[in-house]
Amino acid sequence: MTSTHATPAGTAHRARSVAGHLAAVTHLLAPLAAESRAEVVPLPDALGRALVHGFLAPLSLPPFANSQMDGYAVSSADIPDGGADLRIMPPVPAGSSPQPLEPGSAVPIMTGAMIPAGADAVVPIEKAAPDRFLEPGHTGPVKLPATAPGTYVRAAGSDIATGERALAARTCLGPAQLGLLAALGMSAVEVYRAVTVLLVTTGDEVVEPGRALPEGKIYDSNGTLLEGAMKQAGVTVRRAGISTDNPAELQALLRTAGQDVDLIVTTGGVSKGAYEVVRQAMADQPVDFLHVAMQPGGPQGIGMFDGVPFLGFPGNPVSCLVSFEMFLRPALSALLGAPAPRLPLRARLAQPLASPGSKHQVRRGILQPDGMVRLEGGESSHLMHALAGSNVLVHVPVGVTDLAAGDEVEVWML
Template sequence: MTTAQHAPAGRAHNARSVADHRAAVTDLLAPLAAESRAEAVPLPDALGRSLVHGLLAPLSLPPFANSQMDGYAVRSADIPNGGTDLRIMPPVPAGSTPQPLEPGTAAPIMTGAMIPVGADAVVPIEKAVPDHFLPEGTVVTLPATAPGTYVRTAGSDIPAGERALAARTCLGPAQLGLLAALGLTEVEVYRSVTVLLVTTGDEVVEPGRPLPDGKIYDSNGTLLEAAMTQAGLRVRRAGISTDNPAELQALLRAEGRDSDLIVTTGGVSKGAYEVVRQAMAEQPVDFLHVALQPGGPQGIGTFDSVPFLGFPGNPVSCLVSFEMFLRPALSALVGAPAPRLPLRARLDLEGQTQQLTSPGTKHQVRRGSLRPDGTVRLEGGESSHLMHALAGSNVLVHIPEGVTELAAGDEVEVWML
């Protein structure tokens, strides 16, 4: 029984809901689902991409009735209850075209080999007497068997003309294997989304360079580039922009014109030196607060007609923003990347605290480790700078808006990372 505590209805003043902001991101990126973005690629290059159109099977799978076992192909009506002796015909190896099965005979057949005309069942070699293959013309004793036993009928996987895959299916190994089994060598998929990724801030230094006092190394660029690349996006890094709005504008104009989307990190809050806000002053961009923790400050709009998303500057915040808004928007529009798999788990708070608390006016996303026994342990606190805790996590833990307290054993939704 859950012990979750719920807050009265309501939301932080002027905050947009997570669902509404996700819908706004989806609307912004809707042109990415245009059929003009389709391209035909070889199957190996389609991994992680999504189909533009549904596909009908051009042939049946399997294309012919075949044996599920090594054994003897038989006519079931030839074998009475109690079994009988049958004369052995020429063997049927996989890939061959067998001769028709004569009455009162059995044909040695290998797994995957075509069922001879006249046969309707297969007796496994282990049930034969003797339990090994004999030469043609000799006699084998076989037990009675029902029609269809160990026979894979033509089209039993998928018949010709049936839908093999739906439009916007994300193509993984199994889907590509199916297309290959159907004889296809290429497939029409959506063109990969090209993202210009820009980190902002005078305080940020590229890893590998000297670290002066008051500076930090840029983790956001690597974190988001890895997340986006893993999700199938094509990422272009434009380095680190200073806190000079004119320099940021120049960088975006020079690097962003051939991009499908611009994503920045940092500079979207209400502080005195929010460079992204300043650089977007004359662009149709909204800066707002979403009822999300971490990841509340967000920017959305277009820069010189290129779709733009401004994520917060703390590393966990920018990753949560990607997972909560950009990833699901692309999944909904074009089917790739595949959406995160939601699971239910029970909180394990041993050694931490007796309760998990959350602001009732926000959707809180915590980091955690899902264990084989179905419990999840929180990693770190709710702060958005805890990279070490994030690196030790394998799930995002969701505490919905309106829930203020959860106790050990309470059930939560988690997303596998």
């Protein structure tokens, strides 16, 4: 990685760092992690949610020693090095409770079936002679080779023992975690209640998709883009349509539609232009409008509207999605454990790039099977087509101005 000249004086010192703004967003949303927001839901409804408390195993997995193979359960002491002919006892299918193993005998056993008392190993059927199970009622003998104790036996508690921690608090529950809870006998689990967000797009120039598009207008992509990102992250989204650039109308819309939500998110109207409706609507509210040292997504709003946490994202589509990925999503991950955090990967650039040294730049790219990442589109925050063709966000930290092809970068999978 090539870092050239130092960060210039000026705007970088007035801008808040990415880490600083993430900390501010996390602090704003900290009440969402209160235990009063916990609820008990059936396991299928807990997918993508996070545990409130750590969970201890109420039983061992497996709960009893069982066979790892179809074969014969034996006592290893009954078989000398040269093998032995053993008579056959009644078979043990999965789910049955077997009788104890008699000396000098072998028990046909199926995968997952309980190991009989007195048996300490399983000989796979393909190693037996004959290498197939005999007809019911046949007592053999069957010739089996010597085997060590414990061979193909899943010991009780070999996965997890009673009382061990099964899952930590704030674990995001995916299919594997829900499967573990089900295996431990749980039909319901205590999780954090899903966060409800009021999402409002602003701008007289914005038109709902599907309607006629007058000259000078654009279709609203931000609402659909952010709603999809939020729903994918497990957030419940309440849409309030598109607000005009009238501050009083925006205030009324927020008060009408914002009842009983956990967070208000707006897009647009947070920069320093003459007609920034969100800034104007928040004039009497404890809301800060500031610049984060990030490209795209520098202009941000944060505070409270009538006692409800508020975040104001920029109006350009890529900027608002990057804002969600850099601030709201990781804040929810840290506080609630869900959604699962983006795991950083390392990749090598397929081409050079330049970045403003005073800002953390977030580019879009395609991570290829060979570990190279190809940038999609340029730095501009309106390039929806480039975003749609990307599968990673590419991070260039503050202080780095030039990277060459082959340099390593951090990427987040989308």
